[in-house]
Amino acid sequence: MLKGKRVIVTGASTGIGEQIAYHLARMGSHILITARTEAKLQKVVERCLELGAASARYVSGTMEDMAFAQHVVREAHTSLGGLDMLILNHVGASYFGFFDGDVEHVRKLLEINFLSYVAMTTSALPMLKESEGSIVVVSSMAESAVRAAAEVLRERPAPRDECALEILKGAALRRRELYYRYSSTRLPLLLRDCAADLLDYLVRSRGMGLFLKIFIPLLGGLLAFYFYSAPQSFNEGMLRGKRVIVTGASSGIGEQMAYHLARMETHLLLTARTEAKLQKVVERCLELGAASAHYISGSMENPSFPEVVVKEAETSWGGLDMLILNHIGYSGSSGFNFFDGNVGQVRKLMETNFISYVAMTTLALPMLKESDGSIVVVSSMAGKAGSPFAASYSATKFALDGFFSSLRHEFVMDKVNVSITLCILGYINTESAVRAVSHVIQGTPAPKEECALEIIKAGALRQRELHYPPWVVSAVVLLRGIAPEFLDSITRSWYNVENLRRS
Ligand SMILES: NC(=O)c1ccc[n+]([C@@H]2O[C@H](COP(=O)([O-])OP(=O)(O)OC[C@H]3O[C@@H](n4cnc5c(N)ncnc54)[C@H](OP(=O)(O)O)[C@@H]3O)[C@@H](O)[C@H]2O)c1
Numbered sequence: 326m327l328k329g330k331r332v333i334v335t336g337a338s339t340g341i342g343e344q345i346a347y348h349l350a351r352m353g354s355h356i357l358i359t360a361r362t363e364a365k366l367q368k369v370v371e372r373c374l375e376l377g378a379a380s381a382r383y384v385s386g387t388m389e390d391m392a393f394a395q396h397v398v399r400e401a402h403t404s405l406g407g408l409d410m411l412i413l414n415h416v417g418a419s420y421f422g423f424f425d426g427d428v429e430h431v432r433k434l435l436e437i438n439f440l441s442y443v444a445m446t447t448s449a450l451p452m453l454k455e456s457e458g459s460i461v462v463v464s465s466m467a468e469s470a471v472r473a474a475a476e477v478l479r480e481r482p483a484p485r486d487e488c489a490l491e492i493l494k495g496a497a498l499r500r501r502e503l504y505y506r507y508s509s510t511r512l513p514l515l516l517r518d519c520a521a522d523l524l525d526y527l528v529r530s531r532g533m534g535l536f537l538k539i540f541i542p543l544l545g546g547l548l549a550f551y552f553y554s555a556p557q558s559f560n561e562g563m564l565r566g567k568r569v570i571v572t573g574a575s576s577g578i579g580e581q582m583a584y585h586l587a588r589m590e591t592h593l594l595l596t597a598r599t600e601a602k603l604q605k606v607v608e609r610c611l612e613l614g615a616a617s618a619h620y621i622s623g624s625m626e627n628p629s630f631p632e633v634v635v636k637e638a639e640t641s642w643g644g645l646d647m648l649i650l651n652h653i654g655y656s657g658s659s660g661f662n663f664f665d666g667n668v669g670q671v672r673k674l675m676e677t678n679f680i681s682y683v684a685m686t687t688l689a690l691p692m693l694k695e696s697d698g699s700i701v702v703v704s705s706m707a708g709k710a711g712s713p714f715a716a717s718y719s720a721t722k723f724a725l726d727g728f729f730s731s732l733r734h735e736f737v738m739d740k741v742n743v744s745i746t747l748c749i750l751g752y753i754n755t756e757s758a759v760r761a762v763s764h765v766i767q768g769t770p771a772p773k774e775e776c777a778l779e780i781i782k783a784g785a786l787r788q789r790e791l792h793y794p795p796w797v798v799s800a801v802v803l804l805r806g807i808a809p810e811f812l813d814s815i816t817r818s819w820y821n822v823e824n825l826r827r828s
Contacts (some may be wrong), residue, residue, distance in 0.1 A: 326350075326497040327349060327353075327354050327378075327410075327497055328352055328353040328354065329353060329354070329355070329379055329485055329670075330353070330354045330355065330409040330410055331357075331401065331406075331407055331408050331409075331410070331456075332349055332354050332355065332356055332357070332403040332408075332409060332410040332412060333357045333358075333359070333397060333398070333401055333408060333411050333412065333445075333449070333676070334346050334349070334356065334358050334359075334412045334414060334415060335358075335359050335360070335388070335397070335412065335413055335414050335415040335445070336359070336360055336363070336414040336415025337358035337360055337383075338358070338360035338362050338365035338366050338369060338411070339360075339365065340359070340485055340491050340673055341463065341485045341492070342360070342412075342414040342415065342463075342489075343369055344485050344488070344489030344490075344570050345412060345414065345489040345492060346358050346369055346373055346381075346484045347369075347372065347376055347486075347489075348489055348490050348493050348725060349373075349378065350372070350373035350374070350376035350377055350378035351376050351377055352493075352596065353377055353378070353379050353781070354378060354379060354442065355368075355378070355379045355380045355381075355385070356373055356378050356380070356381045356382075356573055357381075357382055357384065357401050357404065357405060357407050358370065358381070358382075358383045358384075359383065359384050359385065359386065359387065359395070359397050359415070360383075360415065360820075361385060361387050362385065363383075363385040366383035366385055366548060366661060366676075367383065369383070370382060370383050370479075376693050377518065377688055378577050378766045380404075380405075381443040382404060382737065384396065384397050384400050387437075388417070388436075388437045388441035389417070389433065389436055389437050390437070390439075391440070391441065391444050391668060393441075394441045394444040394445045394448065394719055394815070395444065395445075395448045397445065398445060398448035398449045398452075399448075401449070401452065402452060407452050407455060407456055408449055408452040408453055408456060408458060408626070409453075409456045409459070410459045410460075410461065410496060411445060411449045411453060411459070411460050411461070411576070412461040412463070412492075412496070413442045413445060413446070413460070413461065413462050413463065414457075414461075415437070415438075415441070415461040416437070416438055417433065417434050417437030417438050422669075423739060424731070424732055424735060426687035426690070428680065428683055428684045428687060431630060431680065431683050431728075432680055433738070435675055435679075435724070436672075437510065439675075439720070439724075440668060440672055440675070441672055442462065443720075444668045446460055447666035447668060450666070454759045459493060459496050459499060459725075461495075461496040463492060464661060465792065470785075471763070482599050483649065489695060491503060501689065501809070501810060501813075502809065509725070512674055522574065528776045533646070535541050541561055542798055547769075548673065550654055555773065556753045558787055559782040559788055561588070561589045562589075563783070563785045564586065564587075564589040564590075564591050564647075564785055565590045565591070565616075566590065566592070566593075566616055567590065567591045567592070567646040567647055568591070568592045568638065568642045568644060568645050568646045568647070568696075569592065569593055569594070569645075569646060569647040569648075570594045570595075570596070570634065570635075570638055570645065570647070570649065570685075570689070571583050571586070571593065571594075571595050571596070571648060571649045571650050571651060571711075572596050572625065572634070572649065572650050572651050572652040573596070573651040573652025573653065573684070573703075574595035574596060574597055574599055574603065574606060574620075574651070574755050575595070575597035575598070575599050575602035575603045575606060576597070576602060576662060576755070576756065576757065577753075577755035577756065577757060577758070577773060578651060578703065578750075578755055578773050578776055578777050578780070579595075579649075579651045579652065579777075580606050580752060581773050581774050581776070581777030581778075582649060582651070582777040583595055583606055583618075584606075584609065584610065584613055584777075584780050586610075586615070586781060587609070587610035587611070587613035587614055587615035587618065587776075588613050588614055590614050590615065590616050591615060591616060592616045592617045592618075592640050592642060593607075593610055593615050593617065593618040593619070594618075594619060594620070594621070594634070594637060594641070594642075595607060595610075595618070595619070595620040595621075596620065596621050596622070596623065596625075596634050596652070597622065597652065598622060598623065598624050600620075600622040603620035603622055604620070606620070607619060607620050607769075610680060619632060619641070621634055621637050624677075625654070625676075625677045625681035625712065626654060626673060626676055626677045626681075628676070628680070628681075628684070630681070631681050631684040631685045631688055632684075632688055634685065635683075635685065635688040635689050638689070638692070639692065643712075644692050644695060644696055645689055645692040645693055645696060645698060646693075646694065646696045646697070646698045646699070647683060647698055647700075647784060647785075648686065648689045648699070648700050648701070648782065649700045649701040649703070649780070650682045650685060650700070650701065650702050650703060651703040652677070652678075652681075653677065653678050653718070653721075654673065654674050654676075654677030654678055656674060656715070656717060656718050659814045660761060660823055661714050661715060661761045661762050661765065661825075662714050663714065664716040664717070664827070668787060671717045671718060671720065674717045674718065674720075674721050675720070675724065676680070677721075678721035678722070678724075678725075679724040679725060682702060682725060683728060683824075685770065686700055686729075686732070693743045694741060694742075694743060697742040697743065698743055698744075699743065699744045699745075699746065699784050699785070699787060700743060700744065700745045700746070701730070701748065701780060701781075701783070701784035702725055702729050702746065702747050702748065703748045703749050703750065703780065703803065704722045704747055704748060704749055704750070705718075705719075705722045705749065706749060706750065706751050706797075706801055706802075707719040707722050708721075708722025708723050708725055708726050708749065709749055709798075709801065709802050709805060710724075710728065710801055710802075710804075710805045710809075710812060710816065711816075712816070713816070713817065713820060714765065714820070714825065725747070726747060729745050729747055730745075730747065732745060733745040733789070744784075744787035744788075745789075746780075746783045746784045746787065746788050746789065746791060747789070747790045747791070748780050748783060748790070748791040748793065749790060749791065749792050749793070749798050750776060750793050750798070751771060751793065751794050751797045751798050751801075752766060752768060752770040752771065753770050753771050753772075753773050753776045753793075753827055754770035754772055754773055755773050756770065758770065764821070764824045765820050765821050765822075765824050765825055766819060766821075767819050767820075768819065771794045777795050779791060779793045780793070
């Protein structure tokens with residue numbers, strides 16, 4: 326199936342990428358490989374030619390540089406005259422250990438492991454459209470990760486050669502997703518969607534291998550326990566006198582959270598860009614009974630703004646009990662629409678919707694540790710399952726899940742008593758959401774006032790995740806685990822595509 330096909334493989338100087346190149350060579354493909362180290366790439370190309378590649382060449386450079394990503398695609402155009410398959414496999418240097426608050430490193434990894442994937446896809450798309458080609462995105466385990474993780478994890482790594490072949494088979498058959506080593510990838514994912522607390526426990530206790538052997542008989546009983554054990558109940562007094570930061574509090578859900586918290590007599594520090602709106606929200610909070618309320622205006626697109634906000638809490642309160650991260654940036658000129666290939670806009674949205682969340686958390690952590698406080702992260706259904714017309718937004722919300730769900734593990738393992746609540750929201754009737762999507766999405770949005778209260782309750786009860794509206798979101802999350810293709814088709818049926826104006 327792949328004989329004579331023109332394929333780019335990124336990150337092909339070592340590990341799985343190198344093995345993919347060898348398999349393609351045996352199949353007689355035309356191969357263009359990339360990575361940073363020229364000497365290694367040279368050797369891989371020589372071996373590919375020995376193994377029978379129709380042709381093999383390399384381009385060396387770093388994916389930290391967006392111009393390089395575009396250069397690779399241009400090279401395919403010039404030397405191969407087109408492209409049938411783009412295999413995105415490279416991964417930037419990562420360290421394995423507790424998160425040390427290095428926000429710059431997160432930014433760099435995002436550039437290499439995510440934005441360059443978007444840039445290459447965007448540049449290669451005209452050629453792939455012409456050939457009715459394929460894009461293969463390799464996620465998770467890579468050789469360097471295995472080496473780093475080997476000392477910590479008990480499970481033996483799977484062979485990269487076999488893994489590379491499975492990736493190619495999945496790609497040639499145009500499969501939607503490939504789960505290599507089904508029992509150790511797909512089953513944990515399923516468990517995450519059905520009983521996330523249990524999965525977290527198993528990951529931390531390194532009991533996954535043993536658990537999978539007795540998975541089927543145990544699942545029924547454990548699910549029953551998970552769903553029917555009574556949650557602790559909420560009362561408004563729980564938050565009286567607490568010191569809370571709410572970001573994105575000038576409108577929508579953030580504004581409503583501020584009003585609820587004011588009624589609960591908390592101390593409030595609100596942020597957003599628009600001073601005039603924040604002023605009004607603060608006035609209303611004081612009328613409603615807030616113990617104190619003030620604001621700082623500024624943009625979370627500005628990397629120094631998180632520090633200004635956290636410093637303000639430190640100066641005026643000398644501590645912090647709850648950090649509610651809720652703001653989102655503007656999705657660009659195309660707004661809610663087909664992805665227009667604007668990588669700069671994706672980077673900007675990542676800065677506002679993700680990096681600033683990491684920065685705020687890092688800066689506020691010493692105060693939150695002292696108060697045994699809580700972090701509340703407002704995310705979306707689009708951060709659990711892909712959503713059409715919101716690709717960049719969806720990516721930022723997936724990033725939040727990856728980062729904060731990992732951090733939660735580290736807190737528990739490191740005995741840091743700071744809770745992390747990830748709020749997965751469906752369609753809510755805020756002005757901005759209704760304006761952006763009501764002409765395209767079918768269905769009635771849920772009320773922002775109730776949504777805001779549920780977020781506060783979940784944070785106060787230190788819940789792991791909130792699903793709101795509960796049944797819609799839980800059903801989507803569950804379907805994502807057990808029947809992703811079915812979910813994809815019903816998701817697409819929710820949208821009136823004809824009402825979209827292409828930009
Ligand atoms: N509404 C929904 O249907 C829905 C669904 C799923 C998830 N969510 C999530 O719920 C949260 C709130 O959404 P919402 O509908 O309430 O949104 P919203 O009404 O548009 O509020 C967004 C808030 O963020 C602020 N903001 C925008 N850009 C900013 C920037 N660059 N720096 C700092 N602050 C900025 C806005 O104020 P300024 O313009 O004054 O800066 C505003 O206060 C978001 O995390 C969103 O992803 C909402």
